[in-house]
Amino acid sequence: MRSLLLAITLLARTSTAQSNREPPSTGLHSLFVSTGKLYFGTATETNNFDDATYQNILSNPLEFGQQTPENSQKWGLIQPNPGGFTFNASDQVASLSESYGHVLRCHTLTWHSQLPPFVSSTAWTPDTLRQLITTHITSVISHFSSSCYAWDVVNEALNENGTFRNSVFFDVLGEEYISLSFKVASEVAPPETKLYYNDFNLETAPAKQTAAVDLVKSLQARGVRIDGVGLQAHFTVGQTPSVESLITTLRRFTDLGVDVAWTELDVSHEDVENASELAVEQQAKDYVAAVRACVEVDRCVGVTVWQFTDKYSWVPGTFPGKGGACLWTEDYQRKPAYWAVKGFLEGWVARKNATETLVGGNGTTVRTVAGGRGALTGVISGSERLMGSLINVQLVSFGVLLVLNMM
Ligand code: G3I
Secondary structure (H helix, E strand, O other), rough: OOOHHHHHHHHHHHHHHHHOOOHHHHHHHHHHHHHHEEEEEEEEEHHHHHHHHHHHHHHHOOOOOEEEEEOOOOHHHHHEOOOOOHHHHHHHHHHHHHHHOOEEEEEEEEEEOOOHHHOOOOOOOOHHHHHHHHHHHHHHHHHHHHHHHEEEEOOEEOOOOOEOOHHHHHHHHHHHHHHHHHHHHHOOOOOEEEEEEEEEEOOOOHHHHHHHHHHHHHHOOOOOOOOOEEOOOEEEOOOOOHHHHHHHHHHHHHOOOOOEEEEEEEEOOOOOOOOOOHHHHHHHHHHHHHHHHHHHHOEEEEEEOOOOOOHOOOHHOOOOOOEEEOOEEEOOEEEEEEEEEEHHHHHHHHHHHHHHHHHHHOOOOOOOEEEOOOEEEOOOHHHHHHHHEEEEEOOOOOOOEEEEEOO
16 A cells, blocks of 8 residues: 555656646647647637737637637628628638637527618518528528538527517517527538537526526427537626536536537626726636636537637627726736636646546546545546555645545
8 A cells, every 4th residue: 555655646746747847838728628628719800900919819829729700700790781791801700710720610690689770670571581591591601611610500599587589580480590590500511510509698597597408408309400509608707606506507508418618708897997806806716617617517618708808808888887807908918817717727737637647557547526626536446446445636736735545
């Protein structure tokens, strides 16, 4: 037993030494990928193109690996007039994303908002509206083809009380517009494209969350393909759900066999001008809770922040007085929330590496379960199991302290 303790101690120390020697060559995306996720990304738009500082950060492969066009793929911008498709701006975002080697999440096809007048004010019959939706989705998905990793096929179809939102689509077709949108998307999109339902407040409004779960089930029951649910995660400092609650929410969807992602994460101060030190710390905790929940849920594929700098955040324009919601300030300083997320991911990756080191040979395996910050609990089996021991290993932060409890 002593030799086992010594071996684990040495391995943990080796891992600690390696972590400490690592040059500061990591960022949000590189660390997130190291936890097993696909991307850490951001909303972008063509109005950011001439901003050299913005582009320097966006193009840093350590920080970002994914983009979502914030506006340019929305109906009002992409088909402002009947049959008049204008792909110019959205093509620019797609090209930029490709040139940076980023995953492109595409946003969005059927949404009640940002509709052109010809859609919102025509007196549609069910047949003419079906045709309109079909043409729009077919044209837009075909245009981008395999450039899009995922499409937000239907956006924000639900009210907070779980009922369907009134819109030109719902008022004429009822729920059918949702299944129609997914059916058309699944016929046109390359098979590898992920088809998402995307909404806000799924994390905080229980009736809305349940309605979204039911929506996924009802599409699946009818054989309509849906691959993922995007939870927008527009949070407010201090009102962000706990990490446990966020994990439970994500798992309600992944239990249905679909992927999940935080698709528009930001955490706003209620009163940004008077945000206290405490509020700044709380914002950091809230960001970490969201990122950690995704890390802990297997089918959570990635996190997209809805702009990474306050300079371009949508929040103050929509909610005067609110803001400061992003990871970088308006003048591109990294905020405490940035450092907290990065620190959390560094700790997670270091512990994962230590776990993998412990796995070693002879069929030894370690099972990692959720623990407190800096804690890792493993069950070591294989040759060591012969000793009939169940071992709890706790590595504090970067593995300085190793405690073994023999049971
Ligand atoms: O481009 C025009 C410009 O020509 C004009 O001078 C100016 C005057 O107000 O408006 C500009 O358009 C604005 C557009 O953003 C581009 O900046 C619109 O007014 C403004 O309403 C629009 O806001 C966008 C909002 O969606 C619209 O609903 C935000 O940028 C965008 O961040 C926000 O994103 C949504 C997601 O798509 C869905 N989930 C919620 C999220 C936040 O609302």
